[in-house]
Amino acid sequence: MSFKEYKTHVEMGDTVILYLNIKNIHAITVTEEVKNKKGNMVPNIFQTVYGALKVKDLVGMKYGSQVQMTRGWAFALHPTPELWTLTLPHRTQILYTPDISIVLTQLELRPGSVVCEAGTGSGSLSHAILRTIAPTGHLHTFDFHEQRSRLAAEEFSAHGVGDYVTARHRDVCGEGFDLDSVADAVFLDLPRPYDAVPFAKQALKKSGGRICSFSPCIEQVQKTCDSLRKHGFTELQTLECLQREFQVRKSVMSVFDLSQPPTDGSADGDERPSKKAAMEERPREVLTGIPLTTMPGHTGFLTFATLPPVMTSAT
């Protein structure tokens, strides 16, 4: 329920983002009971490295405050599409925030935008789109996998954004979007996006619109660009976006003192340097930010294009 707008305190039914540490962040649905693997309803207790958490105890807590557990504590954070992307259950490979950010900007999404998305996948991008186009826009999202489409619809509803989205089980490459001149933007994350291009054109408004196709493989990109040009799309732009994170540390480095020559232990003017001669060392603290040892090298290529307005003969 807390995806629709910001709240100050946790209520039953909310999704809370429980932050233990940077590697341990979880999305928890606040309910008294939860179904276990055998299908029985049991008290909702969330096990963590710092101890067990009775989830219903979260109700009434202020978002952003500390949650005490047996061996430590965590923070209860208010959900956002960005935090959801980091914690959602993966049913497919998902889009992460660096790519999502570019998609939102380049598709020119804003409150009131009408968007078509295929496939829904795990709903990572969907949540970000819904946030950006609310309260007057609408998202039509499609997936050819029946269970995924249904799970996504359930999630949208549980998150309080069901009114802004229509989730359908449909193969848009074969059957189209079943939409005519309604969309400001179309987003495709499909194995064969080029097959959906003519249907995307039909779904877009006659006054024009934007399209984006996300593909891991360059062959898919080439075929999609070909199809986009054939169907009258212009301003084609293919790019990839990577985010590099820095490991921020205070490092201590020793510094040789070169202002004086090393002391010479011998008294008889022997010019050989003393074995004990040493440069004086002083430690110095430096602020460093070095890239993480591994970073994502490739997610997918993003191809953007514009559908210009339809011209009529009498202008």
Next chain:
Amino acid sequence: MREDGPAICDGKNYIIIKGSFMKLAKLKTQKQCQLGRASVDVAGLLGHPVGTQFRLHSGGGKQRLMRPEPVEHTEDLADAIAADESAADNRNLLANQTSQAMTKERIMEMREQGATGKEIVTTIVDNSTNLRVDSLSQLLTACSVRPGGRYLVLESGCLAVTVAAVLERLGGHGHLVHLFQGGTPQRHAVDAINFTSDQLACLSCLDLRTLMTHHPADPTASAPAYTRTRCEDSELALNMLSSKEMDGLLLCCRQHPVNLLRYLLRFLAVSRPFAVFCPYKEPLLECYFAMKAEGCIMLKVTETWLRNYQVLPERTHPEINMSGGGGYILSGFKVDRSLNRAPVTD
């Protein structure tokens, strides 16, 4: 006649695209529209649908005004290259580029709801700020900017690009306090977009000095505010900030951010994000430790890297790397540690 969508009008702002050249211009019938070396007769553009593509014909007259003619089928330069088999030869490709038949011009209105961040940055900015559109995109998601939210943006040196981008994402719901230091706030990007008065009502400007001292703003200050007087704006902004419950804090300024961040964090509600843009990494490393000392979590310093590709049959390859000059972003969340004085460990 068109079915829907706006027509090109006299006196409005438009983005004009000629090949890879993009320009922001206000179209006026009394004036020509200058596109590089070409001067275009504005009268020939008016009345046509937004997004129309025009072909330029050399006109007569002393001024050598070019006459635009709307074309039915839109073509990219790339399309023409792809279609032309002889373009596989380098020499022919060069010749085609200079031929008059290849020159196309397209006009796209900055829609009434506002142009995108991408267009603002590439047209107005034109390399005069160090904030790229990909960094701007990341700032907006790092702060989870949403309609209905209340945001505090301190910006200088970016021609109000960040302010305009956040205002666009608010879409008339919520509020944005634009904090500035001395003089008058920059407003280039906000002015360029034809925001409605409802959308502009979401924006108030406040001098940092007024915030710190609570001395009222100078009523004789030169530039008027958008929908209110400068005094009314200040009062509204001060009221909004007094609750110290802002939903997001965005910093994008020329000055070293660390003092500003330490001071402005108090206006942010708990469980809400902040994001700081800086063209240099080192100031953000300082900010990282300063925010860690304040007990903030999920602190991250990142840089975004964009690479464009040319995609053509048999000629697909990356274009120039844009890895330099994109700037860096520090983001994090403010939390409440008052329950438990446990030390900051991670």
